Structures are given as structure tokens and as C-alpha cells.
Amino acid sequence: MRALIKEKSVLFVNRVFPPDHGPTGRVTAELSDYLTKNGWQVSIISLTEHNRQSKHALADPALRHYPIKHKGECRSKFDIMLGLLKILFKILSIRKHSIIVTLTDPPMLVSVGRLGAKLKGAKHVHWVHDLYPDLLPILKYDISDKKLQLLKNISRKDMKSADQLVTIGRCMDKHLKHTGIDPSRMTIIENWAPKALFENDAPEPAATDKFRVIYAGNMGKAHDIGTILAAAQALDTTHPEIEFVFVGNSNGHKFLMEQRAKHGLQNMRFLPPQPDAKLSALLKHGDVHLVTQKESSLGLLVPCKFYSIMAVNRPAIYIGPEKSELGKVIRQAGCGDVIAPKDRQALIDAILKYRHDAKEWHDAQQATEAVNHIYNPEKSFEKWLKTLNALIG
Structure with missing residues (x-):
């Protein structure tokens, strides 16, 4: 023995x-x-x-x-x-x-x-x-x-x-x-996804007048931050009800904080990394979530934040190569949108689609169930x- x-x-x-x-x-x-x-x-x-x-x-x-x-x-x-x-x-x-x-x-x-x-x-x-x-x-x-x-x-x-x-x-x-x-x-x-998301499953949050676009996790040099910033700038005055929430404390977050101050943006909010017990509640406050990856990193990494998005049943907007793992999964399952890097207008259109079309949002949300079967x-x-x-x- x-x-x-x-x-x-x-x-x-x-x-x-x-x-x-x-x-x-x-x-x-x-x-x-x-x-x-x-x-x-x-x-x-x-x-x-x-x-x-x-x-x-x-x-x-x-x-x-x-x-x-x-x-x-x-x-x-x-x-x-x-x-x-x-x-x-x-x-x-x-x-x-x-x-x-x-x-x-x-x-x-x-x-x-x-x-x-x-x-x-x-x-x-x-x-x-x-x-x-x-x-x-x-x-x-x-x-x-x-x-x-x-x-x-x-x-x-x-x-x-x-x-x-x-x-x-x-x-x-x-x-x-x-x-x-x-x-x-x-x-x-x-x-x-973190086991805490399944063990500490939070109830659905109450409805608010904000439509929240959340980016939770590391934001580094392999991520397309510029496209997100450009979309936030464009939507700041035209759609004040859309709020971009960034969770984390990486260099990319610090860069966006500087840009918010520089351009006087009112639609960006920042939160520190959250403990496991609060993660489910935080992520469920997002109406859609962002994931990003530069074209040059195709085949070299798979952004891990995607698993958490699926675990809380939210549509994902992925800014990255269509031929990547996440690009294929999202296209096949229909659990969100795949946007080419640097395509600011496509990102804006995707956000507005989920903001105004309840059926599109619901269909993508339902599709996350099939993806959760894979990333279990x-x-x-x-x-x-x-x-x-x-x-x-």
C-alpha cells in the first residue's frame, strides 16, 4: 500500500x-x-x-x-x-x-x-x-x-x-x-472557470438603467486594448446608459485610467480584483463581457476569462482572430460575437445589438449552456x- x-x-x-x-x-x-x-x-x-x-x-x-x-x-x-x-x-x-x-x-x-x-x-x-x-x-x-x-x-x-x-x-x-x-x-x-462560480452561484441582479460591458481579468500586451478604448470613446456621449466596467489592476487597466482622465470619459468604471466569494455576483452584473487577443498571438495562448463568462451565462464579445479556439467556439455555439482586432465599428455594433435586441441577447445567453458542457x-x-x-x- x-x-x-x-x-x-x-x-x-x-x-x-x-x-x-x-x-x-x-x-x-x-x-x-x-x-x-x-x-x-x-x-x-x-x-x-x-x-x-x-x-x-x-x-x-x-x-x-x-x-x-x-x-x-x-x-x-x-x-x-x-x-x-x-x-x-x-x-x-x-x-x-x-x-x-x-x-x-x-x-x-x-x-x-x-x-x-x-x-x-x-x-x-x-x-x-x-x-x-x-x-x-x-x-x-x-x-x-x-x-x-x-x-x-x-x-x-x-x-x-x-x-x-x-x-x-x-x-x-x-x-x-x-x-x-x-x-x-x-x-x-x-x-x-473557477469552481467558486459554481459553488457560490449568485442570484440574478435586479434590473438597472445601465447596460454594463465588463472586462474582468488581466489586460496586457497580447490584448487589443485600443479597440475597446475607441468604442468607449465613441459611445460616451451617444449612449450614456452603456457603462464599461474594468476589473483588475494590470498595466492595461492603468493605461485606461489615464485615458479616462485625459479624455474626460464618463462611461468607464474600474474595480480591483474580486475575491472568489464575490466573483459570481460581479460577473452577473455584466450584460455582455469582453475578451480580447491580438492576431499575432494566434495559437500561442487562450484567454482564460472566457470560461468565467460562460459559467455566469453571459454573451461574450471576442475581439480576436476568428480561427482561434475562442473564435471557433463562439461561432459554432452562437454564444456571442467575434470581432476582428482594431475594428472599432464592429465592436460598437455588437454592443448596441445586445443593448437593443432582447432576442439576440437571450439566444446568445442560452447558447452558453452548451459551452459550459465543454469547459466543465x-x-x-x-x-x-x-x-x-x-x-x-
Whole structure:
């Protein structure tokens, strides 16, 4: 019995893990809880400024958290290298696990995980949320073409050597298959909305005279912020009942705050990140929700805020590539609109359509039910359990 328990052990490696905020940390925590309930010993390595233990680990004896004190968010070359070295040292210094699962932050974590798994005699799974180093130029990292290609070659080599590659969408899966990775070692496991949205389901809010367009989540360099700003400026005086609500504290939010002050916009409101207990109520106050992704990031990421929008049954207006995972899902299900990046007028038209046409809004809202069947936490958990069990035989 002891040997069996020891064999079913997995180590997750990621930059963030609760109590630090981040969607990859959240899905790792929820998956870890599920795995421990199904007989797995789970450990997590993360970087943190505060060196705090996760409440998940404190409450579950089958879950161990190894926080590594590290200042910053691994945005500079030095911070990335230092963070990766700290992670590798920690992998080598703790007990052996059957499987090591690396996520994608910090960039090049796949290579550290591959080396650590080889030295520890463990299976290696790479869970691709953001495809690095491909995203670095889009995120405005200062890197030469020669160095970028070198990192790509190293990353692809280590991905090809991994025992399993888990992607979160079809466009990402297709992108990587075109680079020569063995399809038999790849599987798609979709991400999911926070479990808190299902466990703390808030009632529908009372009707108001405002039509709220909500953007909740990170707003960075891979997102088309300019189109949203242009639409808000155009609607500020013509439709004062339409209110844009931005939830978060990223650099993109700060930029929009500056633009609101600069142009004297009255239709933009900002809220800080919300605790899980209040998330459902907040999102349900939105009549429609925005998701955005630049064309250049096609196949390199899947915006995670979409899952939460579907969980609260609201139409989504997606500003991004039509051939992306979200573009395909929204078109096929009819749960919102797909707008080409930089098309301000199309975004305005979509917002006004849902503002004035109750049938269009209701049809899109009803279509979210089918999408929720795809992005269901339990379905993804079961796929993960099957994948990990198969690796240990």
C-alpha cells in the first residue's frame, strides 16, 4: 500500500500558486485538490515574494507546497534566469515524484522541468498555457531574432522529449503539431472557470438603467486594448446608459485610467480584483463581457476569462482572430460575437445589438449552456486523472 501511494505522486511547477493571484495558479490548485481526493500525493513549487504557505497545503496532508522566495514577476532576463535556477535547485533538493508537471511561467520552464525530470528519474508533462518563447516579442521583450530562434529550438527540443504535452485549445495543439512534435504525445485538456462560480452561484441582479460591458481579468500586451478604448470613446456621449466596467489592476487597466482622465470619459468604471466569494455576483452584473487577443498571438495562448463568462451565462464579445479556439467556439455555439482586432465599428455594433435586441441577447445567453458542457471542471479533472494514471501504468 505504501509503495502504491508513493508511486502516485506528482509535482507541479509554476510561478504562481495561491495565495498569490493568477489563473494558472488557480487551475493548478483546483486540480491538485481533485488529485489528492483520488489517491495522489501532490506537491507544488512556486515563486513568491512573501514565502507564504498555501491554505490548500495547510488543509490537506496529501498536498505539499514549496514556496520559493523571489522578488518580482520574472519580467526581466535576470529575474527569469534567477527564478529558473531557484526552481531547478528546489526540484533536485526535494523528494522524488513519479511525474513532474511544468506550466509555462517563467518562460523556458519546460527546459528546467525536462532536466529536473531526467535527473530525478521522473516522467515529464508540460502543460502549455502560454507558448514561450514565441510570445516574448508580442509581450515587448527586448530579444534579438537570433536569440529568440535559439530559445525556440531549445524549447521545441525539450517539448519533443517530454512524455506528454497538454495544450488548452485546438489552435495551440495545431500550432505545435506543425513544429514536428509527435501527436501521440499530445492531448488537449481545456481549462475551466473557477469552481467558486459554481459553488457560490449568485442570484440574478435586479434590473438597472445601465447596460454594463465588463472586462474582468488581466489586460496586457497580447490584448487589443485600443479597440475597446475607441468604442468607449465613441459611445460616451451617444449612449450614456452603456457603462464599461474594468476589473483588475494590470498595466492595461492603468493605461485606461489615464485615458479616462485625459479624455474626460464618463462611461468607464474600474474595480480591483474580486475575491472568489464575490466573483459570481460581479460577473452577473455584466450584460455582455469582453475578451480580447491580438492576431499575432494566434495559437500561442487562450484567454482564460472566457470560461468565467460562460459559467455566469453571459454573451461574450471576442475581439480576436476568428480561427482561434475562442473564435471557433463562439461561432459554432452562437454564444456571442467575434470581432476582428482594431475594428472599432464592429465592436460598437455588437454592443448596441445586445443593448437593443432582447432576442439576440437571450439566444446568445442560452447558447452558453452548451459551452459550459465543454469547459466543465469535472470533465477536465477526469481527463487529467486519466492522463497521469496512464503515465505511471
